[in-house]
Each structure stands twice: as structure tokens, then as C-alpha cells.
Amino acid sequence: MLLALSFAFSVPLLGLCAEPGWVSLNVTVAQNMTDMDYSWSQVRVLIGTPPQPVDLTVNMGGALLAAWSSGCLYCPGSTPFDMSSSSTLEPNNAPWSGNSDDGSGMWYHDSVSFGGVLTNSDIDFVSLQFMSTNFDSRLLNGVLGLSVDPPDAKYPNILTKMWDAGTLMNPVIGMRLDPLKPRLTIGALDPEDYVGEINWVETGTGGSVFSPFKIDGLKGYNGSFIPFGVDNPVTSISSLLSNIYVPPSNPYALYDGYTGPVQSINLYPDGGFAFGCNYTSQSQDLSMPDVFLTVTINGVDYPMDSAYNMIRPPSLVSAAGFCNVALKNTTAADDVDVMLGQPFLRSVYLAYRFPTDNCPGYYGFAFPSGANRTQDQINQKPTSTPSSSSQCLVLSQPTSTPSVSSLGNKKDKGTGAFEVYGGDGKQVPLLDAEDLKRVVWNKTLT
Numbered sequence: 001m002l003l004a005l006s007f008a009f010s011v012p013l014l015g016l017c018a019e020p021g022w023v024s025l026n027v028t029v030a031q032n033m034t035d036m037d038y039s040w041s042q043v044r045v046l047i048g049t050p051p052q053p054v055d056l057t058v059n060m061g062g063a064l065l066a067a068w069s070s071g072c073l074y075c076p077g078s079t080p081f082d083m084s085s086s087s088t089l090e091p092n093n094a095p096w097s098g099n100s101d102d103g104s105g106m107w108y109h110d111s112v113s114f115g116g117v118l119t120n121s122d123i124d125f126v127s128l129q130f131m132s133t134n135f136d137s138r139l140l141n142g143v144l145g146l147s148v149d150p151p152d153a154k155y156p157n158i159l160t161k162m163w164d165a166g167t168l169m170n171p172v173i174g175m176r177l178d179p180l181k182p183r184l185t186i187g188a189l190d191p192e193d194y195v196g197e198i199n200w201v202e203t204g205t206g207g208s209v210f211s212p213f214k215i216d217g218l219k220g221y222n223g224s225f226i227p228f229g230v231d232n233p234v235t236s237i238s239s240l241l242s243n244i245y246v247p248p249s250n251p252y253a254l255y256d257g258y259t260g261p262v263q264s265i266n267l268y269p270d271g272g273f274a275f276g277c278n279y280t281s282q283s284q285d286l287s288m289p290d291v292f293l294t295v296t297i298n299g300v301d302y303p304m305d306s307a308y309n310m311i312r313p314p315s316l317v318s319a320a321g322f323c324n325v326a327l328k329n330t331t332a333a334d335d336v337d338v339m340l341g342q343p344f345l346r347s348v349y350l351a352y353r354f355p356t357d358n359c360p361g362y363y364g365f366a367f368p369s370g371a372n373r374t375q376d377q378i379n380q381k382p383t384s385t386p387s388s389s390s391q392c393l394v395l396s397q398p399t400s401t402p403s404v405s406s407l408g409n410k411k412d413k414g415t416g417a418f419e420v421y422g423g424d425g426k427q428v429p430l431l432d433a434e435d436l437k438r439v440v441w442n443k444t445l446t
């Protein structure tokens with residue numbers, strides 16, 4: 001019996017990390033945005049003792065941390081969390097407020113780690129034990145909510161918890177979801193990840209969306225703002241939306257000043273539209289016109305990439321000979337004017353300075369390094385700086401990249417099966433077992 005497993009693990013790899021730190025994690029993203037494919041991003045999180053790798057779906061725009069339980073029959077994904085294999089998992093004895101006939105779970109707390117570098121032994125999360133095929137957000141493996149709003153929720157967000165425990169170098173995360181080099185940094189912004197000045201904008205609270213903020217507007221082909229009938233539209237960001245949503249007074253598709261020259265446009269009754277594109281299934285030859293759309297924030301233009309992002313190849317939900325454009329109407333049910341989904345997040349570098357005791361939240365925008373941007377675009381300067389910058393936006397720069405424990409990134413599920421201390425003979429796969437120091441455990445269990 002390998003009784004010493006949890007002991008051998010927690011001391012050399014995950015315990016006693018006294019210095020505040022940061023980590024840079026690989027993110028898995030869809031290579032191309034299409035109408036039909038699954039297009040959300042996953043990041044590997046380690047849960048429990050011994051740590052189990054769970055590839056959670058990134059939710060910028062939500063706060064919940066949840067992992068689908070391995071006993072959940074219809075929960076999608078290949079890395080569920082096996083509750084019975086963690087020796088440190090404890091129930092909170094509270095049902096999840098989102099429980100319904102289509103999905104239900106309970107609150108638990110356990111050790112959670114980013115890459116084996118940033119670890120907290122007491123993180124609250126929901127384990128979903130039941131999900132039907134009708135559940136409305138069938139994300140892979142679970143969800144990593146990265147929005148901190150409000151900061152004083154009953155079960156604080158993992159970022160708040162780690163910041164309060166002194167684990168993080170800064171109360172900030174950095175994110176790029178472009179297929180070139182998708183990344184999530186926690187605790188610092190990595191200068192390798194972005195170019196240009198970070199354009200900080202204060203975010204608000206309240207309402208049904210997380211972290212609303214104001215933008216200048218959206219511009220079309222000729223560089224003019226598209227008149228939506230609202231000045232400085234209130235905007236939200238969500239990594240779980242595949243389109244950009246704008247007020248329904250949107251004249252974009254009607255004028256070539258905004259669209260640029262396009263062969264033909266198909267307007268759908270729901271406000272969506274598609275551009276003609278030359279595709280025949282015989283030739284498999286696709287040429288999609290460019291969609292010109294720029295989000296302007298605090299005086300800086302952020303153009304969104306077109307091919308396989310703002311415009312998608314023909315699909316079951318596009319008219320024959322047309323490619324759908326990822327620009328839709330907001331509806332009255334949406335609490336904001338503009339919602340920026342994946343096509344925006346795949347085109348920018350996003351920093352998030354989450355709210356803490358004395359500071360509100362801020363989004364910061366820059367350009368992803370290596371992306372197709374001109375020097376003029378990169379050199380743009382924000383119109384204004386938030387008033388509380390000197391108090392809230394002075395961040396420590398990382399001096400070196402922390403080494404992510406190989407646990408945090410290995411794709412395989414480990415070598416061999418090992419018994420869990422006190423687990424009644426239960427066996428779990430263990431990543432990198434061969435790298436661990438064997439501990440001789442000569443206590444006799446009664």
C-alpha cells in the first residue's frame with residue numbers, strides 16, 4: 001500500500017508557498033470560430049489531494065467555480081472531478097443556488113491550485129452531480145469564473161480568496177484567447193503577452209452583468225462611429241458569447257460606408273446578417289469577405305480579426321452561399337447596450353484588476369503580441385487615465401517566469417494507479433508519480 005501519497009504530495013509540491021507569486025497557464029482555445037463548433041476555452045486547474053487536473057471552461061463574465069463530478073452521467077468533458085479520491089474535500093452542506101430539474105450540485109471546499117504554483121487549501125466550489133442533456137450551459141468539465149463581483153459574496157471568488165491569503169503578487173489577471181498564443185496569467189501581467197500601453201477603464205457593479213464599463217462606440221470600414229442611438233454604450237465582456245451584440249438601431253449592414261465593399265448581404269429577420277461568400281462543397285474553395293469592425297475604448301481603436309472570427313464559413317445555420325457575420329442585436333432583456341464576446345477576446349489582450357477592499361475593478365486593454373497589428377495601432381494612447389490609478393493600478397512587474405509544476409500541464413492522466421490514504425483501497429491515476437520522492441511511512445494503521 002502506498003499510504004503516504006497525500007503527504008508526499010502536499011509538502012514538496014503544493015504546500016508552504018510563502019512568497020506571493022504569479023503563474024502563466026496555457027489555455028486551450030478553438031482554432032477557428034465557426035457557427036456550430038464548441039468555441040469556449042479551457043484552462044487546467046488542480047483540485048483536491050492528491051491534486052486532480054480538471055480542465056475548466058474559462059468564464060470571463062461570471063464568478064462561479066464549479067467542477068462536474070465524475071459520477072455525473074451527462075456532464076460533458078473528459079476530466080471530471082472525482083470527489084471520493086480527494087482526502088481533503090469537505091462539504092459546505094449548502095445546495096447550489098442554480099439547482100434545477102436539469103442540473104444540481106452542492107457546495108464543497110478543498111485545495112485548489114493553479115499549476116502547482118498558486119495554491120489555497122480552502123476554496124469553495126460547486127460540484128455538479130447531476131446534469132440533463134437540457135441543461136442550458138453544457139460547458140466542458142466545469143467552469144472557472146474569473147469575475148469578482150461582488151467581492152463580498154457568501155463564497156468569495158478564488159481570486160479574492162488567494163489575494164486575501166497573500167498568495168498573489170498583484171490583484172490582477174491577464175488573458176489572451178487568440179489561437180496564436182492563448183494564455184491566462186494570475187497574479188501578474190506578463191510583458192511577453194502584449195504590446196502597447198495598457199488602457200485601463202474602471203468597471204462598475206450591479207445589474208445582471210459582471211463588471212459593466214463604458215466604451216466610445218464601434219466603428220465600421222470608413223472609421224466612422226456606427227450610430228446606435230446611445231452615447232458611450234454601457235458594455236460587458238463575456239467569454240461565453242460567440243458574437244458581438246449591439247443596440248438594435250444598428251445600421252451597420254445597410255451602408256457600405258460601414259461594411260466596406262461586399263458582393264451581397266442577406267439580412268435575417270432576427271437582426272443578424274450574412275455576407276455572400278464563394279463556397280461550393282464540391283470545390284471546398286472558400287473565400288470570405290473581410291468584416292471591418294473596431295471597438296473604440298477610451299480613445300483607442302481595437303479592430304477585431306475577421307476570418308474565422310467576425311465571419312464564419314457557411315454552416316447549417318447560414319443561407320446557401322452566405323457566411324454569417326458575428327454581429328447581432330442586444331435585446332431588451334440584456335441589461336447593457338453592447339456585449340463583447342469571443343470575437344473581441346480573440347482579438348485583444350485583456351487585463352482584469354479585480355476589485356479589492358479599497359479599489360473598484362478595472363479592465364485593461366492592449367494588443368496581443370505577435371498579432372497582425374500595425375505600429376500605428378500599437379502606438380495609440382488612451383484619452384484619459386482612471387483617477388485612482390496611483391492607488392489601485394500600480395502593479396509589480398514579474399521578474400521571471402515561474403515554473404509551472406509539470407502536474408499543471410501534462411496532457412496525460414499519469415502513470416499507474418495509486419491508493420489514497422484512508423480511501424478504503426480506492427485507486428487513482430497520478431501524474432508524474434515517478435518524479436515524486438518516496439516517503440517511507442512506517443506508522444501502522446489500526
Ligand SMILES: *[C@@H]1O[C@H](CO)[C@@H](O)[C@H](O)[C@H]1NC(C)=O
Binds near residue numbers: 031307
Ligand atoms: C482555420 O482558420 C485558418 C485561417 O485563420 C484557415 O486557414 C484554416 O483553413 C481554418 N481551418 C479550418 C479547419 O477551417
Ligand SMILES: *[C@@H]1O[C@H](CO)[C@@H](O)[C@H](O)[C@H]1NC(C)=O
Binds near residue numbers: 222223224255256
Ligand atoms: C461612413 O459611412 C457612413 C454610412 O454610409 C456615413 O454616414 C459616414 O458619413 C461615413 N463617414 C466617412 C468619414 O466617410
Ligand SMILES: *[C@@H]1O[C@H](CO)[C@@H](O)[C@H](O)[C@H]1NC(C)=O
Binds near residue numbers: 272
Ligand atoms: C435588430 O436590429 C435591426 C437593425 O440592425 C432591426 O432592423 C431589427 O428589427 C432588430 N431585430 C430585433 C429582433 O430586435
Ligand SMILES: *[C@@H]1O[C@H](CO)[C@@H](O)[C@H](O)[C@H]1NC(C)=O
Binds near residue numbers: 263287
Ligand atoms: C466571388 O467570385 C466572384 C466571381 O469570380 C468575384 O467577383 C467575387 O469577388 C468573389 N467574392 C469573394 C467574396 O471573394
Ligand SMILES: *[C@@H]1O[C@H](CO)[C@@H](O)[C@H](O)[C@H]1NC(C)=O
Binds near residue numbers: 372
Ligand atoms: C493583417 O491585417 C491586414 C489589415 O487588417 C489584412 O488585410 C491581412 O489579411 C492580415 N493578415 C493576416 C495574415 O491575417
Ligand SMILES: *[C@@H]1O[C@H](CO)[C@@H](O)[C@H](O)[C@H]1NC(C)=O
Binds near residue numbers: 026404409410
Ligand atoms: C504550453 O503550450 C505551448 C504551445 O502549445 C507548449 O509548447 C508548451 O509546452 C506548453 N507549456 C506547458 C508548460 O505545458
Ligand SMILES: *[C@@H]1O[C@H](CO)[C@@H](O)[C@H](O)[C@H]1NC(C)=O
Binds near residue numbers: 440442
Ligand atoms: C521509520 O522508518 C525509518 C526508515 O526505515 C526509521 O529510520 C525510523 O526509525 C522508523 N520510525 C519508526 C517510528 O519506526
